[in-house]
Amino acid sequence: MHVEHLLGDASLGLRLLWAEDALLRRDISGVTVTDLEDPARFVRPGEVVLSGLVWWSPDGGSGKTERFVSALKDAGAAVLLAGEKTHGSVPEDLVEACVRHRVPVAGVPAHIIFRSITDTVYLRQWGGLSRHHALPENARMRLSRLLAQEAGPDAVLAEAFAHLGGTAAYVFTPSGRTVAATEGAPPVPAREAVALAADGAGMTASVDAGGVSPYERRLLYLPDPDGAPPRMLHEVAAVLAHCQEAGARRPSAGPRAADELGTLLAAPDAPEDGTVEAALRRCGLPETGPYQVLVADASARQPELDGRPLAEGALTELAGHAVAARGGGAVGEVGGERVAGDAGGVVPVVARAVAEPGEGAHRAAGAVGRLPDGCAFAVLSGVPDGWADEVWSPVADCAPGVVLHGGTGAPAAGPEGLAGALAHARYALTSARTTAPDASRLTDARSLTTLDALLTGVPAEVRTAYARTVLGPLLETGRPSTAVLLGTLETFLACDGSWARAAQALHLHVNTVHYRLERIERLTGRDLSRLRDRLDLWAALLCR
Numbered sequence: 001m002h003v004e005h006l007l008g009d010a011s012l013g014l015r016l017l018w019a020e021d022a023l024l025r026r027d028i029s030g031v032t033v034t035d036l037e038d039p040a041r042f043v044r045p046g047e048v049v050l051s052g053l054v055w056w057s058p059d060g061g062s063g064k065t066e067r068f069v070s071a072l073k074d075a076g077a078a079v080l081l082a083g084e085k086t087h088g089s090v091p092e093d094l095v096e097a098c099v100r101h102r103v104p105v106a107g108v109p110a111h112i113i114f115r116s117i118t119d120t121v122y123l124r125q126w127g128g129l130s131r132h133h134a135l136p137e138n139a140r141m142r143l144s145r146l147l148a149q150e151a152g153p154d155a156v157l158a159e160a161f162a163h164l165g166g167t168a169a170y171v172f173t174p175s176g177r178t179v180a181a182t183e184g185a186p187p188v189p190a191r192e193a194v195a196l197a198a199d200g201a202g203m204t205a206s207v208d209a210g211g212v213s214p215y216e217r218r219l220l221y222l223p224d225p226d227g228a229p230p231r232m233l234h235e236v237a238a239v240l241a242h243c244q245e246a247g248a249r250r251p252s253a254g255p256r257a258a259d260e261l262g263t264l265l266a267a268p269d270a271p272e273d274g275t276v277e278a279a280l281r282r283c284g285l286p287e288t289g290p291y292q293v294l295v296a297d298a299s300a301r302q303p304e305l306d307g308r309p310l311a312e313g314a315l316t317e318l319a320g321h322a323v324a325a326r327g328g329g330a331v332g333e334v335g336g337e338r339v340a341g342d343a344g345g346v347v348p349v350v351a352r353a354v355a356e357p358g359e360g361a362h363r364a365a366g367a368v369g370r371l372p373d374g375c376a377f378a379v380l381s382g383v384p385d386g387w388a389d390e391v392w393s394p395v396a397d398c399a400p401g402v403v404l405h406g407g408t409g410a411p412a413a414g415p416e417g418l419a420g421a422l423a424h425a426r427y428a429l430t431s432a433r434t435t436a437p438d439a440s441r442l443t444d445a446r447s448l449t450t451l452d453a454l455l456t457g458v459p460a461e462v463r464t465a466y467a468r469t470v471l472g473p474l475l476e477t478g479r480p481s482t483a484v485l486l487g488t489l490e491t492f493l494a495c496d497g498s499w500a501r502a503a504q505a506l507h508l509h510v511n512t513v514h515y516r517l518e519r520i521e522r523l524t525g526r527d528l529s530r531l532r533d534r535l536d537l538w539a540a541l542l543c544r
Contacts, residue, residue, distance in 0.1 A: 001027070001028045001121060002024065002025050002026060002027060002028065003019070003023065003024045003025070003026050003028060003048075003078050003079045004024040004025060005028075006028060006048065006079070006117075006120065006121065007019075007024070007079075007106055009120055011116075011120075012112055012116065012117060012120065013109045013112060014081065014106045014108060014109075014112075015106055015107040015109070016104075016106045017090060017095050017098075017105045017106055017107055018095055018098055018099050018104065018105050019079070019104035019105070019106075020102070020104075023078075023079075023102065023104045026046065026078045026079075027046055027078070028046060028047070028048055028078050028079075028121055029044060029045065029046030029047055029078070030044065030046070030048070030121070030205075030230070030234055031047060031048045031049075031117065031118045031121050031206070031208070031234075032044070032047045032048070032049050032206060033049075033050045033051070033114055033118070033206050033208050034049065034051055035051055035052050035053070035055050035214065035399075035400060036055065036400055037055040037064055037067060037068055037401075038067055038071050039051075039068065039071055039072070039075075040071035040072075040074055040075050041198050041199075042204075043071070043072060043075035043076075043077050044075065044076070045075065045076030045077075046076060046077075046078050047075075047076075047077055047078060048077075048078055048079050048081060048117070048121060049072055049077045049079070049080050049081065050081045050083070050108070050114045050117060050118070050208075051068075051080065051081070051082055051083065052083040052085065052086050052114075053082055053083055053086050053087055053090075053091070053094070054086060054399070054401045054402070055068065055400050055401045056068075056086075056087065056091055056094065057401070058091075062093060062097075065091070065093050065094050065097045066097055068094075068097075069094070069097040069098055069100075069101050069103055070097075070101055072101070072103050073101040073102070073103050077103060078104070079103070079104040079105070079106065080098060080103055080104065080105045080106070081105075081106050081107075081117065082094060082105060082106070082108060083107075083108045083110070083114070084107050084108060084109060084110050085108075085110035089107070090105070090107045113210045114208060114210065115208055115209070115210040115241065118208045118238070118241075119238065135235050135236070136163060139159065139160065139162070139163060142159050143156060143159055143160060143239050146159060147239065147243060147246065150247075151243070152180070152243070152247075153171050153179055153180035153218075153240055153243055153244070154180040154181075156180075156236075156239055156240055156243050157169055157171060157180045157182055157236075157240070158182060158183060160236040160239065161182050161228070161236075164227070164228060166184060167182065167222065167227045168181075168182055168184070168185040168186075168222065168223055168224065168227070169181070169185065169220065169221070169222050169227070169228075169236075170182075170185060170188060170193070170220075170221045170222075170223075171207065171218050171219070171220055171221075171240060172188075172193045172194075172197055172218065172221055173215070173216065173217065173218055173219075173317060173320070173398075174194075174214070174217055174219070174397075174398035175190060175194065175215070175317055175321070175391065175394040175395045175397070175398055176188075176189070176190030176191060176192070176193035176194040176197075177190055177193070177317065177320050177324060178190075178193065178324070179218060190321065190391065191394070193221075194394060196221065196223070197219055197221055202222050202223045202224065202227075203221070203222040203224075203225055203228070203230065203233055204219055204220065204221050204222075204233075205219070205220045205233045205234045205236070206218075206219060206220075206237060207219060207220055207237045207240045207241045207244060208237070208238075208241050209240075209241040209242075209244035209245045209248070210241075210245055211245060211248050212244065212245075212248060212313070213310055213312070213313025213314070213399075214313070214398050214399040214402070215313040215314045215316065215317040215395055215398045215399060216313050216316060216317060217398070218240065218241075220233060220236060220240060255308070255369060257279070257282040257283045257367070257369075258283055258367040258368055258369025258370075259369040259370050260279060260282070261276075261279040261280065261282075261283055261367060261369060261379065262369045262370060262371045262372070262377050262422075263371075263372055264276060264279050265418050265419045265422045266371050266372055266373075266419075266422060267419075270419065271419075276415040276416070276418060276419075277415050280367075280379075280415060283367035283379070284365055284367065285365050285366075285367055285381055286365060286381050286382075287415065289381065289411065289412055289413050289414040289415070289417070290381070290412060290413055290414075291379055291380065291381050291411060291412045291415075291417075291418060291421065292322075292378075292379070292380045292381075292383055292385070292388075292408065292411050292412075292421075293377065293378070293379055293380075293408065293409070293412065293418065293421040293422050293425045294315060294318070294377065294378045294380075294388060294406055294407070294408045295371065295375050295376065295377045295378075295406065295407050295408075295422070295425045295426050295428075295429045296314055296315050296375065296376050296377075296378075296404060296405060296406040296407070296429065297309065297311050297374070297375045297376065297404075297405055297429065297433075298310040298314065298399075298402050298403065298404050298405075299402070299403045299405075308370065309370055309374060309375065309376045310399075310402065311375070311376040311404060311406075312370060312376035314376070314396070314398075314399075314404055314406075315368045315376050315378040315406075316368050316378075317395050317398070318391055318392070318395055319366035319368055319378055319380060321387070321391040322364060322366060322380050322383040322387050322388070322391075323364040323366065323383070364380070364381065364382040364383050365380065365381045365382060366378055366379065366380040366381070366383075367379050367380075375426070375429070377425070379418065385411055386444075388406070388442060389442065389444075392406065392442040393440070396440035397440075402440075403437075403439065403440055404440040405429055405432040405433050405436070405440065405441055405442075405443075406428075406429060406432060406441070406442040406443070407424075407425045407426060407427065407428030407429030407430070407432055407443050407444075407445065408424075408428060408442065408443075408444050408445070409421055409424030409425050409427075409428055409444060409445035409446060410424065410445070410446055424445040425445065427445055427448075427457040428443040428444060428445040428448070428457060429443070430456070430457045430458070430459060431443045431445075431448060431453070431456040431457040434456040434457070434460070435456050445457070451535075451538070451539060451542065452542045455542050455543055458543070463543035463544075466539070466540060466543050467540045467541070467543040467544040469540075470524065470526075470536055470537060470539075470540035471486070471537070471540045471541070471544065472523060472524055473523045473524075474486045474489070474520065474523060474524065475544070484516070485516055485519060485520050485523070487506075488502070488506065488516045488517070488520070489517075489520050489537060489541070490541055491505050491506055492513065492517060492528070493534060493537065493538050497528070497534060499513050499514060499517075524537065
């Protein structure tokens with residue numbers, strides 16, 4: 001299949017923006033979907049590159065665009081298909097960079113899903129393959145039956161590679177969680193999985209399911225480069241994509257039950273006895289603690305996916321890592337997917353994990369949903385305290401260009417403590433937004449151990465109002481004298497209320513410092529000889 005054949009498919013409606021005739025006659029070897037700013041390590045020669053352009057921004061400068069297109073050129077990409085949904089059109093600087101680097105580029109209309117393009121490419125390629133180079137016909141039939149039976153990725157993977165006799169194969173998420181693996185394949189820790197997928201040592205194929213968040217995308221990986229024909233790998237990846245899409249479309253009470261739990265815990269009035277326990281049961285969570293509560297939000301051009309917060313996908317992936325971290329024979333089950341706790345995980349809206357017969361009493365469970373204010377939240381049981389710190393960065397890195405903030409706190413001992421744990425987590429979320437507005441961060445409320453750290457969890461509007469009320473006339477920017485007084489106050493308090501040290505730091509006579517402090521006391525109505533008033537003023541300065 002040549003580039004011109006794909007561009008000429010009227011059902012896709014692709015708009016050619018630039019190409020040369022010779023480049024249009026290039027063979028297509030496969031498809032890669034990416035929104036990485038530097039996708040070089042994932043693109044193979046001759047591949048069609050599909051990008052939703054999430055990484056691009058009008059204020060990002062030409063550097064981002066140049067890096068992206070030059071990476072495609074160096075990797076030997078056949079054509080760039082740029083999605084028009086995110087920005088309304090393909091940015092002009094991107095087209096100009098493609099012209100400079102001689103990379104054909106076409107626009108993908110907003111109503112065309114990437115899945116239809118990958119299907120067009122691979123179905124065209126599979127049509128002329130012999131049994132030696134792709135899945136045997138009987139294997140295809142069995143896979144079709146498995147999909148009809150709503151089988152999970154473990155069953156699909158086992159069937160797809162059964163005829164190859166012991167070939168190790170894995171399905172990884174971008175953060176390295178193992179979703180499925182063939183029987184006998186050794187467990188792969190998350191960090192190692194990310195490294196293996198990136199270094200190109202084995203064979204990889206993107207599982208390009210539609211309607212999933214960037215945190216829940218999947219990758220089919222074979223450690224042995226000669227373990228299967230490359231085109232067969234893409235065929236199996238397509239089956240796995242249909243499996244994931246079917247699971248996402250399958251009706252489930254999970255999201256509704258989790259949202260109801262979030263509404264209950266966020267209510268200003270304490271719920272009646274037994275109400276929280278009943279909500280926990282509906283989510284598949286135990287009625288006894290301890291519980292860990294997280295909240296998160298994502299700032300992006302598209303903060304929601306199919307009506308659900310983008311951050312919900314991130315917490316879903318985090319919950320999968322949490323269940324997998326239990327190890328010791330635990331088994332996670334969500335939407336028909338069953339994975340070992342040692343190397344596996346779950347992709348839950350509601351996740352349940354139970355111990356196999358004869359194993360230790362390991363139990364992990366989680367519910368992920370949406371709070372009334374639109375933030376995503378997760379309640380997890382049976383997971384180690386502090387587990388989220390390790391996996392937050394790998395999960396956040398799954399979506400370049402999306403700033404992911406999260407908050408958590410001390411575990412709740414039982415259902416009666418969940419509302420308080422949620423309040424602590426939301427306070428920590430506000431702190432994460434305040435301290436790192438442009439970078440992904442998870443903040444634990446227990447780390448807010450100083451006054452200035454504690455105040456970062458106070459909403460910005462409240463901080464501003466407090467500073468304005470307490471400092472009053474000292475914040476009048478139109479009067480130079482008030483700026484001098486404000487600086488004197490800051491220095492005096494920083495010197496622990498010592499006139500002499502403040503005078504030395506300000507290079508002033510002690511009497512001058514004393515005079516200024518008297519003026520500050522008159523303007524603010526505070527007595528700087530009292531510790532309580534000093535703390536009020538110091539807090540107001542920090543809020544400012």
